[in-house]
Amino acid sequence: MSGESAFIDSIRALAHHRAARNLFDDAAVLEIGAETLVLTHDMMVEGVHFLPSQPREDVAWKLVASNLSDLAAKGAQPLGVLLGYMLGDDDEDFSAGLFDVLEHYSVPLLGGDTVSGGPPQAFGLTAIGLATHSPVPSRGGARPGDALWVTGELGAAMLGFEALRDGTGGDTSSYSRPMARLPEGLALAPLVTAMMDISDGLLLDAWRLAEASHASLAIDSAAVPIAAPEARRIDALRWGDDYELLFTWPAGTEPPVPATRIGTVEPRGFAPLFLDGEPIANRDGLGYEH
Amino acid sequence: MSGESAFIDSIRALAHHRAARNLFDDAAVLEIGAETLVLTHDMMVEGVHFLPSQPREDVAWKLVASNLSDLAAKGAQPLGVLLGYMLGDDDEDFSAGLFDVLEHYSVPLLGGDTVSGGPPQAFGLTAIGLATHSPVPSRGGARPGDALWVTGELGAAMLGFEALRDGTGGDTSSYSRPMARLPEGLALAPLVTAMMDISDGLLLDAWRLAEASHASLAIDSAAVPIAAPEARRIDALRWGDDYELLFTWPAGTEPPVPATRIGTVEPRGFAPLFLDGEPIANRDGLGYEH
Numbered sequence: 285m286s287g288e289s290a291f292i293d294s295i296r297a298l299a300h301h302r303a304a305r306n307l308f309d310d311a312a313v314l315e316i317g318a319e320t321l322v323l324t325h326d327m328m329v330e331g332v333h334f335l336p337s338q339p340r341e342d343v344a345w346k347l348v349a350s351n352l353s354d355l356a357a358k359g360a361q362p363l364g365v366l367l368g369y370m371l372g373d374d375d376e377d378f379s380a381g382l383f384d385v386l387e388h389y390s391v392p393l394l395g396g397d398t399v400s401g402g403p404p405q406a407f408g409l410t411a412i413g414l415a416t417h418s419p420v421p422s423r424g425g426a427r428p429g430d431a432l433w434v435t436g437e438l439g440a441a442m443l444g445f446e447a448l449r450d451g452t453g454g455d456t457s458s459y460s461r462p463m464a465r466l467p468e469g470l471a472l473a474p475l476v477t478a479m480m481d482i483s484d485g486l487l488l489d490a491w492r493l494a495e496a497s498h499a500s501l502a503i504d505s506a507a508v509p510i511a512a513p514e515a516r517r518i519d520a521l522r523w524g525d526d527y528e529l530l531f532t533w534p535a536g537t538e539p540p541v542p543a544t545r546i547g548t549v550e551p552r553g554f555a556p557l558f559l560d561g562e563p564i565a566n567r568d569g570l571g572y573e574h
Numbered sequence: 575m576s577g578e579s580a581f582i583d584s585i586r587a588l589a590h591h592r593a594a595r596n597l598f599d600d601a602a603v604l605e606i607g608a609e610t611l612v613l614t615h616d617m618m619v620e621g622v623h624f625l626p627s628q629p630r631e632d633v634a635w636k637l638v639a640s641n642l643s644d645l646a647a648k649g650a651q652p653l654g655v656l657l658g659y660m661l662g663d664d665d666e667d668f669s670a671g672l673f674d675v676l677e678h679y680s681v682p683l684l685g686g687d688t689v690s691g692g693p694p695q696a697f698g699l700t701a702i703g704l705a706t707h708s709p710v711p712s713r714g715g716a717r718p719g720d721a722l723w724v725t726g727e728l729g730a731a732m733l734g735f736e737a738l739r740d741g742t743g744g745d746t747s748s749y750s751r752p753m754a755r756l757p758e759g760l761a762l763a764p765l766v767t768a769m770m771d772i773s774d775g776l777l778l779d780a781w782r783l784a785e786a787s788h789a790s791l792a793i794d795s796a797a798v799p800i801a802a803p804e805a806r807r808i809d810a811l812r813w814g815d816d817y818e819l820l821f822t823w824p825a826g827t828e829p830p831v832p833a834t835r836i837g838t839v840e841p842r843g844f845a846p847l848f849l850d851g852e853p854i855a856n857r858d859g860l861g862y863e864h
Contacts, residue, residue, distance in 0.1 A: 291665040291688055312684035314653060314702070317609045323684060325656040325700055329691030363604060366615040368658065368698040375581040394602035394613060398581055401619030401694055408658040408687075408698035410615055412604070 309492065310480075311354045313420050320415035321363075324354035330404035335448070340374040341381030342460035343407070348385040351411035352464035353481040353527040358420050359473020360413030362389060362466070367396035368408030389466065417473040426478040426497035426532040432547035433539060435468050436528040438486055439512030439520025458511070462527045468541045472531055475539070477549075479531040484524040487557065487564070488571025493530060494556035502558040503547040522571050599782065600770075601644045603710050610705035611653075614644035620694035625738070630664040631671030632750035633697070638675040640773060641701035642754035643817040647771040648710050649763020650703030652679060652756070657686035658698030679756065707763040716768040716787035716822040722837035723829055725758050726818040728776055729802030729810025748801070752817045758831045762821055765829070767839075769821040774814040777847065777854070778861025783820060784846035792848040793837035812861050 311324040326347065330336050334343045348365060355362055367382070369375075386393055394412075426432075444459030446452070465481070472479060478497055482489045486508065494501045510520040532549050533539050555563035557570075564570065601614040616637065620626050624633045638655060645652055657672070676683055684702075716722075734749025736742070755771070762769060768787055772779045776798065784791045800810040822839050823829055845853035847860075854860065 291659065291661060291669060308686055308688055310685065312654070312656065314684060316606045316611065316653075316704070319607045319609075321606065321611075323656055323700075323702065325658055325686045325698070327658040327660070327687045327689045327696075327698065329660065329689050329696075332689060332691045363606075364602070366602065366613055366700055368615055368617040369581065370617070370619065370696065371581060379581060394604060395600070396598055396615045397617045397698075398598055399617045399619050399622060399696075401622045401696060404691055406617075406619075406660065406689075406691060406696040408615070408617065410613075410656055410700040412613065414606070 310423060311358050313415070320418060320420060322355055322358040322360035322413040322415055322420060323410065324351050325408060325410045326351050327406060327408045329406045330402070338448070338460070340372070340378040341384065344378045344381030345385040345461045347407055347409045348382065349462045349464045350483060350527065351409050352389055352391070352466060353462070353483065355411055355413035356464050356466045356469030357479050357481040357529055358413065358415060359417050359469050360415050361470065362391045363412045363414055364392045364394035365412070366394055366410040369396060369398045370402050370405045370407060371398055371400050372402065372405045389464070416470055421473050421476050421479040423478055423480045423493045423496035426493060426499050426501070426549045428499060428549050428551045429535050430477050430532040430549040431535050431545050432501055432503065432530070432549060433533050433543045433545050434482070434486065434508065434528055434530050435465055435541065435543045436526065437509040437511040438482070438526050438528065439510045439516060439523060441525035442516070442520060442523035443512055445525070459525060462525060464527060465529045468529055471540045472529065476531040476533060479529060482524070482526050482528050482530050485522045485571025486530065487521050487559070488567060489530055491557050491564070491567050491570055497549070498552050500550045500553040500556055500558060501547055502550055505560050507544065507546045509544045524571055600713060601648050603705070610708060610710060612645055612648040612650035612703040612705050612710060613700065614641050615698060615700045616641050617696060617698045619696045620692070628738070628750070630662070630668040631674065634668045634671030635675040635751045637697055637699045638672065639752045639754045640817065641699050642679055642681070642756060643752070643771040643773065645701055645703035646754050646756045646759030647769050647819060648703065648705060649707050649759050650705050651760065652681045653702045653704055654682045654684035655702070656684055656700040659686060659688045660692050660695045660697060661688055661690050662692065662695045679754070706760055711763050711766050711769040713768055713770045713783045713786035716783060716789050716791070716839045718789060718839050718841045719825050720767050720822040720839040721825050721835050722791055722793065722820070722839060723823050723833045723835050724772070724776065724798065724818055724820050725755055725831065725833045726816065727799040727801040728772070728816050728818065729800045729806060729813060731815035732806070732810060732813035733802055735815070749815060752815060754817060755819045758819055761830045762819065766821040766823060769819060772814070772816050772818050772820050775812045775861025776820065777811050777849070778857060779820055781847050781854070781857050781860055787839070788842050790840045790843040790846055790848060791837055792840050795850050797834065797836045799834045814861055
């Protein structure tokens with residue numbers, strides 16, 4: 285969204301004395317003595333990132349899982365989270381969901397802040413992880429000749445969202461309670477050349493990986509495993525919230541976790557992304573930007 | 575506020591498997607290898623923590639300074655911050671103030687998230703610091719016989735707020751651009767028995783320190799240095815946002831930074847706080863809770 289770009293640009297302009305590239309796109313990496321920390325912060329706003337009617341248990345789950353997914357993409361082991369919580373009508377529901385997800389991932393709540401305000405309710409979560417491999421995987425390491433892989437299936441969150449929105453009674457869990465691919469991220473970190481999670485849709489996030497790597501990605505859309513009907517294939521490639529891992533991997537070898545090869549890394553052409561051979565030169569409408 | 579208490583209580587009830595005391599009151603302490611980190615997260619909401627008309631440069635400054643003040647109270651050296659930023663009409667102003675304060679304290683912006691949403695605008699900031707002394711100063715270490723000290727003068731932020739609210743043209747800087755007592759915190763950390771910053775007013779924060787230390791604090795109100803007219807003395811003791819350090823110190827010795835002795839630590843009596851000999855048995859109305 286253009287407002288975000290302008291803000292980031294003004295930060296970049298002011299931050300000439302330090303590297304501001306990818307400042308808000310990617311997790312932060314911080315050396316502490318002999319250890320390397322990975323830090324990530326996401327905000328979620330009522331009416332933007334979740335439906336006002338959505339159970340707050342699920343909002344809490346997603347807030348934590350989306351941040352843990354950022355740690356997964358860095359091969360980091362979660363050490364804890366800090367919560368920024370805006371009080372509302374369903375605080376006990378939020379609290380219950382928060383402890384469900386923290387319990388599930390065995391991650392402690394280290395602290396945070398509670399405030400009044402809203403509507404809309406807004407929440408923030410900071411996750412702190414310990415890197416398990418150095419260098420920490422980034423989006424910028426894809427090399428021509430590498431293969432492009434993805435874990436899981438895409439589009440499940442889209443179907444879950446639609447079931448929730450339309451009250452069809454269908455399974456909403458992939459949208460409401462996404463899973464962070466932490467074990468997969470840990471297993472992949474030592475050998476990936478680039479890695480990120482797909483929070484904003486495969487095509488948009490692949491675009492970002494290509495840009496960060498100064499390479500082009502050629503994706504075979506038919507190869508992408510989808511959880512949706514075939515007629516929704518392109519929608520599934522554009523829809524976010526699946527929290528699968530997208531990674532590049534040396535050609536000719538197989539990754540150590542279940543994953544599907546969906547394309548290749550090529551030298552940078554005139555577009556960052558090629559879908560079934562067609563160049564995509566404009567990122568508008570590729571995915572979900574909020 | 576009762577909503578906050580209920581939320582914290584429900585978190586405590588669910589968090590029976592871990593120590594949840596002071597979870598949201600106090601900074602988090604995390605051991606990383608041989609190092610100790612201090613982590614703090616504060617949210618600020620338009621209409622609650624700042625006036626809608628307040629320049630966003632100053633809101634950015636205060637968001638950072640209030641978190642750095644929490645690090646100061648732990649004797650921690652700031653390593654960086656993560657920002658949760660809700661886009662609005664004055665993004666460039668916010669960005670300018672953000673870089674003013676980060677430049678002033680030589681603290682890098684490590685990352686964060688930008689979102690749309692609001693009004694009201696809501697911002698979150700996580701600050702990460704490196705502890706310089708072990709054990710890290712807490713609120714819970716005051717011992718009977720220690721003296722109670724405070725840095726600086728109280729009430730300046732109150733006068734600044736009133737000048738801003740009433741448009742008197744008076745000096746608003748103490749309210750708009752508070753200073754975190756980082757050098758003082760570093761110098762005090764090795765010898766204080768307890769320490770915290772006064773963000774919610776001297777009396778309320780002294781109450782919290784007394785409760786955490788299972789002691790009583792006897793404060794001599796006339797000894798408290800105030801920046802306000804004498805007629806406003808009690809207001810100055812209740813008003814927050816001064817970000818001075820309140821600490822307990824072994825009797826008979828002087829702290830290494832400018833500070834004023836304002837009372838003594840006593841064995842726990844029937845109230846946590848005694849003001850000029852009068853017990854204060856109820857924390858309602860003591861200070862600023864939001």
